Amino acid sequence: MQNLFAPGHRACAGCAMPTTVKLILDAAGPNTVVASPTGCLEVVSTPYPESAWMVPWVHSLFENASAVASGIEVALKRFGKTDINILVIGGDGSTLDIGMGCISGMFDRGHNVKYICYDNEAYMNTGVQRSSSTPYGTSTSTTPSGKASFGNPRPKKDMPAIAVAHKVPYVATASVAYPVDLRNKVKKAIATPGPAYLQVNAPCITGWNFEAGNTVELSRLSVETCLWPLYEYINGELASVKKIRSKKPVEEYLKVQGRYRHLFKSPDGAELIRKIQAIADANVKKFGLVD
Amino acid sequence: MKLTIGAVVEPGSTMVTKTGAWRTFAPVVDHKKCIKCSLCEIYCPEACIHQVEGLFVPDLDYCKGCGICSHECPRKAITMILEEK
């Protein structure tokens, strides 16, 4: 495989995000420019005077990467360079929270920009605070578990649905544990004219607090428990779903992560786990994950 | 080195930083068990395990010892060994 994301970056040992980026760039190829928002990816990859990026890359602010990419797209068009892939690769906080306005604008204007969110389900770069991509019941530094709290009280925001609502022609989810699927989806996104949205599950060893070496395994478990369904929406229609042959109980996924430890300590935890199981079961129903 | 206007940086220049220094455990590949599936290469976050003369070898200049290659190897051909420093 070609590598366009150089070693020497400062991501934590065992972070899923560099692998995710490496796979994305492998699929996109060198004829690609990337805009990234502020966040772990930006910080670990570009400590001046170094950069891990081997494709042209720009960082402006935390919440504007999609607007920056919009400008890149029109400027490249202006210069007759319409054959260059334009990607945004950004974290969930920059995507689902603070960048929403700019993303909505970019989708709405129909720019030929492929927006890829590596979803580690919290603001990791600032110390694991809750984002609107943080799942229900997760302990983060701003939704810590405690006597009066079971962690994050809200379910994940459904960003792919928001993209679909913008009539984004290609919307998909992926996981770092399914590299062939991820690369294919990047290629499909690029092949589809107009905007695309891809949300990739990318575990954060620091924020999720799991054992070294387990990164890919955890992302796989999120898929196998049906908490992270893999699907594609093409022109607003559910076009493909990764079927789960032997669905695993959510406990298997939750119990190996520090961010869910509280669920296994308190008597109320069992009820919480049931609610999380219900989220997985709803996914099964909604997407037909299990035959 | 003079600073560049607007903090513009050369591609791939993180290579000057040898993140191998971070490592506690090092992957050791049993080439007899390896079936060349290349999953270690695909998953390595440091992009530092490649085929060298047909054998998958981690580049210890950059390997952070995360253990993903070892965990993902379907043949358990990679063992994480505590390094003597």
Add this chain to the structure above:
Amino acid sequence: MMKVIEGSHAVAHAVMCCRPDVISAYPITPQTHIVEHLSQLVADGKLNTEFLTVDSEFSALSSLVGASVVGARCYSSTTSQGLALMWEVLYNSSGLRLPLVMTVANRALGAPLNIWNDQQDSVGARDSGWIQLYAENVQEAVDMTPQAYKIAEDPDILLPVMVCMDGFILTHVYEPVYLLEQDKVDSYLPPYRPAVVLDTANPKTFGAFVDPSKFTEYRYMQWDAQIRAKQKIVDAALDFQKIFGRYYGGLIDTYHAEDAEIMIVTMGSVIGTIRDCIDSMRAEGIKVGLTKIRSYRPFPAEALQKALKDASVIAVIEKDTTVGNQSALLTDLKAALYNSKLRMPVLGFTAGLGGRDITVTDIRKMVEISSRAKDGVAESDYQFLDLKKELL
């Protein structure tokens, strides 16, 4: 070609003549006519540009960051709340050293909400690293537009430029204006050819993060570029004069300054009224003169020290205040004079906030107060000139 035309229309025409590759803007009173005219020029096939109708001012300027990094000549326009929404991108684009040009149709910043003119918006952005030029009239706003690109895109400068023109007073006025001739603009303003751009053939990284070991030097480089821009602003005005025959001064301009005892210092459209007042007061034997600020950032400290050296009193009038201190131009000017040998009284007057007219009476009152200060009668050295005390 002289034409009676709305200020916004004339500025849009000037922008067109600068051949921007990308325009991105969001509507807000009183800037709207500029972008509407530009849109019409695009619709009529007269302006060949990528015109982005974005979701916010924040997106407008952010999209220009992307376009500029690719090497596009970029334009935006905004005011007031829109400029405030751009805040983060102002600092960012300047730090990235992107030569954007933006017209600011100066307007008050709420609350209370007020859509009329003052200069609080751009004055508040004085520390963002953007060069700030202030136009006295529509013609100057027109002529400043290609000058702004010339200064911004100079490889020795590479800083964004704001052309500030008073909202409504200049944007909505119909005046005879010499529209720019395309061939002349083309010979004045060469195409923008940046040395490094976002390019797959030369894949550089833009906007790396910088730690404490180098951040000071980055700020210094930006600061130094502004200081060096002083000469470029002067040169851009002189070069413009050579081709177009019009000149408004470099960093500053003066009017009846030679023997002025009372020197008024200000910027923007109020200068029109002040010039008329000076004419009539001069006829009455009052030795009053004007120093006009064209470039507020970089601040023309040396030029001001020179221009003000023979005055007995200085009266600074401006459409902004620094809540909690005195007004912005006033404090900048006093700072510029303190370590020089000049020791005349410097009085500050905030006036014309939120669209209140600055009248001849106001100017005369200011001159009277200043005259008394010249004669040693101490009064408050900073005041709201047109305050309606009966409302308080």
